Amino acid sequence: MILQxxxxxxxxxxxVAIFTGLVVVFGMLAGKRLDGCTKWFLIxxxxxxxxxxxxxxxxxxxxxxxxxxxxxFLAVTIFARYPKHLAGPxxxxxxxxxxxxxxxxxxxxxxxxxLKVPALHAMAPTQTEPPFKLTQLVVxxxxxxxxxxxxxxxxxxxxxxxx
Numbered sequence: 623m624i625l626q627x628x629x630x631x632x633x634x635x636x637x638v639a640i641f642t643g644l645v646v647v648f649g650m651l652a653g654k655r656l657d658g659c660t661k662w663f664l665i666x667x668x669x670x671x672x673x674x675x676x677x678x679x680x681x682x683x684x685x686x687x688x689x690x691x692x693x694x695f696l697a698v699t700i701f702a703r704y705p706k707h708l709a710g711p712x713x714x715x716x717x718x719x720x721x722x723x724x725x726x727x728x729x730x731x732x733x734x735x736x737l738k739v740p741a742l743h744a745m746a747p748t749q750t751e752p753p754f755k756l757t758q759l760v761v762x763x764x765x766x767x768x769x770x771x772x773x774x775x776x777x778x779x780x781x782x783x784x785x
Contacts, residue, residue, distance in 0.1 A: 639666035639670050646663045696723055732757055
């Protein structure tokens with residue numbers, strides 16, 4: 623029962639991270655800072671990564687590996703956004719980091735969808751089948767493209783300066 627509640631909380635945090643992350647990335651494409659949404663995206667992205675480590679541990683899994691990889695990206699992204707205030711190269715470091723962090727959350731969402739949605743699971747029960755691989759490839763390609771465009775377009779007005 624406790625594990626079910628914990629899973630629901632972790633899933634809700636993950637969904638908030640994905641939703642706010644999408645808002646932030648599309649804001650970057652429009653050159654907007656979206657300070658409040660960015661704060662919640664980064665908080666929930668960190669929270670979903672950290673809460674992922676507290677599930678029952680039965681050896682090293684790809685999910686644990688992705689969590690370990692995610693933490694440095696989150697740290698650098700947060701550092702670029704807050705202490706460095708997007709100055710100089712920290713602007714594009716932030717953009718690329720934020721897009722990668724969102725991509726990692728969506729990568730896991732696709733994995734979970736293929737595990738839990740019966741129709742998807744039937745198409746790729748071991749997640750080695752072409753429908754799963756193609757879906758992950760399409761998601762990756764979209765995020766590479768979004769990252770490039772966002773890095774070019776995101777030149778926000780400094781905080782406290784009116785447009």
